[in-house]
Amino acid sequence: MKIAFTAKGTDWKAEIDPRFGRTDYIVLYDEATKELTSVDNRVVEDVAHGAGTQTAQKLFDLGPDVLITGNGPGGNAAAVLQKTKLKIFVGAGTMTVQDAYDAYEKGTLTAFA
Template sequence: MKIAVTATGHDLESSTDPRFGRAQGFIIYDSETEEFSYVDNNQNYQSVQGAGIQSAKHVIDAGAEILITGNIGPKAYTALNSANVTILLCRESTVKDSIESWKKGELEETSQANVSGHWGGM
């Protein structure tokens, strides 16, 4: 199973990024092979609006079934939910530690956005 973690760097030792839409990038970790890859999010990091939606698309297109991040907004939630991605919230730590926490079942699943959007509506 593939897990996406919002990350501030390119490897498992990097800190998790508490933001989702404007995360610097994503570590895509495969729990079966224990291999990982990095997806850059620079375009959304700088986008004027709709960053959450496009970041959700990165996660979905990478084939991740689980997302580990700090905060999730309403439109990103809608997009991820439409593709049945499970969203787990973590406190700031390293990517590696957050994956370990997930393996131990310590991360809390969210069934709604935990922060409000930046552009009205929803």
């Protein structure tokens, strides 16, 4: 299973970025290979409108099974992501990527409706 995190950095110690659309990085963890990679998302930093949908498209292209974030995607981005089988969990905004993964494993994050 591949798990994506919205993050302010690129490793396990990075803080979760509570913002979905304007997250600095998307950190990907592949549970099968134990590989942690990241994708720079700062190109949307100066976009006036549509950052969420651009990030949603990028996430769709990366193909994770799960997204862990702080506040969740906004309306337009959520509409894009609903067309996928992506499971979204929120409430990790004050955690590191490692802490968020541990919380996901324990089932203590909230499913995004």
